Amino acid sequence: MYKRHIQSSVQTLLGQNAAVAVMGPRQVGKTTLALEIAGQQPSVYLDLESPRDLVMLNDIEAFCDLHQGKLIVLDEVQRLPGLFAPLRSIIDKRRRAGHKHGQFLLLGSASISLLQQSSESLAGRIAYAEMVPLSIDETAGQASTEQLYLRGGFPESLAANDEASSLNWRDNFIRTYLERDIPQLGPRIPAETLRRFWTMLAHNQGETFNASALARAIDTSSVTISRYLDLLVDLLLVRRLQPWHSNVGKRMVKAPKVYIRDSGICHALLGIETFNELLGHPVVGGSWEGFVVEQILSRLPAHTHAGFYRSSGGAEIDLVIEHKNKQRWAIEIKRNSAPTLSRGFHTASEDIAPTRKIVVHGGGSAFPMGNHVHALPLIQLIKQLGQEKPV
The missing domain is CATH 3.40.50.300 (P-loop containing nucleotide triphosphate hydrolases)
Structure with missing residues (x-):
């Protein structure tokens, strides 16, 4: 339990x-x-x-x-x-x-x-x-970060006896939504068409939403593709992360980023069963980013503003959080336990002037990276977000 x-x-x-x-x-x-x-x-x-x-x-x-x-x-x-x-x-x-x-x-x-x-x-x-799937601090001592990341946070998937059983549970979950739950809510969308769309979102995990490109792939209209996205967002299965805007005098990306909210469902849509398969898959970077984003956003207090920052010139921050106490956190997400930062992150930080700069990485240690940037394991950041007043 x-x-x-x-x-x-x-x-x-x-x-x-x-x-x-x-x-x-x-x-x-x-x-x-x-x-x-x-x-x-x-x-x-x-x-x-x-x-x-x-x-x-x-x-x-x-x-x-x-x-x-x-x-x-x-x-x-x-x-x-x-x-x-x-x-x-x-x-x-x-x-x-x-x-x-x-x-x-x-x-x-x-x-x-x-x-x-x-x-x-x-x-x-x-x-x-x-209510969201299980978080990294809720499963501490019962599942590793690796297991939670691979299987996702649905309790039955996470607690399955082995990877095959977990993937089978998630496959059935997806099929039930497509064949029973969504039709019961009214939308008349062919199950196979919606599965193709959902799977394409998994392949493009963490990318900005391009309705035209997705529409061409399914041979439908951009309006229809946007309607499909609205449906999966309303069912709390997909997150639409809006760009963070500030009066910085630069041309900004306007399209939202889109994530499959549960990493295990993302991996099931792609047929990924084991952690080794995940590490060798092209989606691993976007998948880790989506996992971290969801873990962070699930622990934020209500009405906290969050988005991503990206200018047309290449300045980019994966996640910007505006706390009620006026703190502004710039968060970069790296799967590698020895992360490095691009010039784009530093340029974006100059644009938005964050009060704190953080790199969330896949390792287990916290360390300074210079230029007032601190690298943290995910669990450590989540614990800080669980405090009443983040510091």
Whole structure:
């Protein structure tokens, strides 16, 4: 059992709000988390993919009246978008009865933005949290960085008995999304077409998004390709990292970088089973960059601004983070344990004037690199991000 950072956050939100929605891709651990929280208080759990459970909500007001004073956990809420309208009156009724906080815990496999479109009626009554695959500090002592990087952070993939079993789990995960989950959400996209697109994103892990080039490869339009990307982003499977802009008087790259969010899913799309295969694959640099970016972004406080910096002249920083305390971190990502920096990083640093310059590398030691640049192992940076006030 992995101790998830998000658990304390969700419990805090339940103590402050009538409803909390936890969003994340399938199999990321949302149900396990919810049952752990629910087991600490009077509660009832319904899975909206179960016909038996779904029928209990035919008269949702009567069901909630029957379970007054309990935390009601509703899983896969995107399956019942009409649920949110009656929840408003139920929440207000419970509030009048003195039950103000911790009434509903909602779990969904679509993005927070999609759920918010369906839950406008719950404004002021609901808070949101995103659950991501396991992080390097959550798995410390149970899996190596190498294993987490290769297999990704979905608990069943990471805990598989061997590499073949892990890859088989991820292959089934991909197939289930393509053949069942996405069609249930409405988009009529041929599964094979979407798989080809998803696989092309894996081959181009960490590259700027070029809709025209991808469209030519699949023989479709740029508009359609952008729609495919929107879908995978909304399903929390792909990250679209926007360029960081500042008034530096230079021409900047405008296209976002695109990453498969889980490194294990990226490797499965490419048919990579072992670490040796990964080291010999052309995607290894972009794959490591995507792994590190996701690990870092998953540990940032809400509303922290992050992006990448790239000018048309070649100045580039892999990740720029703006902390609430006005600190600006420039982060370069290198898989090599003896990293070197290009002139482009130093030029970009002169452009944006970061308060801290960091190189995240694949080794286990921290050391200075000169010019106020510090090299850190990923786990050390993640621990620093877990502090309330990064230093």
